Amino acid sequence: xxxxxxxxxxxxxxxxxxxxxxxxxxxxxxxxxxxxxxxxxxxxxxxxxxxxxxxxxxxxxxxxxxxxxxxxxxxxxxxxxxxxxxxxxxxxxxxxxxxxxxxxxxxxxxxxxxxxxxxxxxxxxxxxxxxxxxxxxxxxxxxxxxxxxxxxxxxxxxxxxxxxxxxxxxxxxxxxxxxxxxxxxxxxxxxxxxxxxxxxxxxxxxxxxxxxxxxxxxxxxxxxxxxxxxxxxxxxxxxxxxxxxxxxxxxxxxxxxxxxxxxxxxxxxxxxxxxxxxxxxxxxxxxxxxx
Numbered sequence: 613x614x615x616x617x618x619x620x621x622x623x624x625x626x627x628x629x630x631x632x633x634x635x636x637x638x639x640x641x642x643x644x645x646x647x648x649x650x651x652x653x654x655x656x657x658x659x660x661x662x663x664x665x666x667x668x669x670x671x672x673x674x675x676x677x678x679x680x681x682x683x684x685x686x687x688x689x690x691x692x693x694x695x696x697x698x699x700x701x702x703x704x705x706x707x708x709x710x711x712x713x714x715x716x717x718x719x720x721x722x723x724x725x726x727x728x729x730x731x732x733x734x735x736x737x738x739x740x741x742x743x744x745x746x747x748x749x750x751x752x753x754x755x756x757x758x759x760x761x762x763x764x765x766x767x768x769x770x771x772x773x774x775x776x777x778x779x780x781x782x783x784x785x786x787x788x789x790x791x792x793x794x795x796x797x798x799x800x801x802x803x804x805x806x807x808x809x810x811x812x813x814x815x816x817x818x819x820x821x822x823x824x825x826x827x828x829x830x831x832x833x834x835x836x837x838x839x840x841x842x843x844x845x846x847x848x849x850x851x852x853x854x855x856x857x858x859x860x861x862x863x864x865x866x867x868x869x870x871x872x873x874x875x876x877x878x879x880x881x882x883x884x885x886x887x888x889x890x891x892x893x894x895x896x897x898x899x900x901x902x903x
Contacts, residue, residue, distance in 0.1 A: 728797025
């Protein structure tokens with residue numbers, strides 16, 4: 613299917629825009645039918661109108677969203693960004709709902725609980741952090757068959773956590789988020805490490821940190837071995853690149869990935885949507901820095 617350009621998108625929905633404030637039941641039903649026929653573009657169109665400065669048009673758009681029974685994932689995620697109360701699991705599932713508004717959140721969290729329970733069955737305390745990671749590796753990569761996306765690396769679905777759980781594959785960042793959330797269920801602290809061209813996980817509970825790469829099946833790296841990995845990906849070793857990043861940084865990077873992948877797929881509406889989130893994270897972080 614050919615994806616419309618921004619100008620084509622605006623022209624296609626121009627007539628609908630002019631009818632938004634028409635309260636005639638006939639017109640309203642026609643609009644509802646139009647949105648149900650083209651839900652993806654319809655959601656984008658209504659969300660953009662709901663954000664405009666015209667309060668009357670914004671209210672009509674919000675009313676239509678409610679009438680259609682659409683979860684307003686976009687505004688929910690924007691509200692989460694503005695709250696600055698960042699929690700990784702909540703934030704990533706809210707990100708998922710911006711494109712998959714009706715996915716079953718309870719099924720995803722229960723599956724994560726199931727992974728955590730299986731790891732717990734295999735733990736024999738006391739165990740060293742590396743031994744705990746070996747158990748997580750066994751469960752995720754051997755028993756459940758999770759793996760890094762290869763041939764379809766650029767597929768946007770690799771960036772949505774609930775789809776990673778269903779498809780058993782994802783990007784370095786989503787595989788790392790999965791790893792972190794399972795470890796959290798064990799009461800085991802790991803940290804997100806946002807290398808410029810790779811996303812991995814770090815453990816800082818021992819005298820010397822160690823790292824592992826969930827995208828590569830949980831491969832371990834001692835601190836001294838990280839120089840080789842940085843060299844492999846042409847990353848300048850400034851020292852700070854091996855330190856943990858924040859939840860906001862992690863989610864912003866996930867959104868940037870989606871801008872890139874949707875742009876490659878020529879889905880400009882969704883690329884525009886995720887760029888909105890990137891800009892909002894940057895705006896909020898800029899306010900926090902200057903405060």
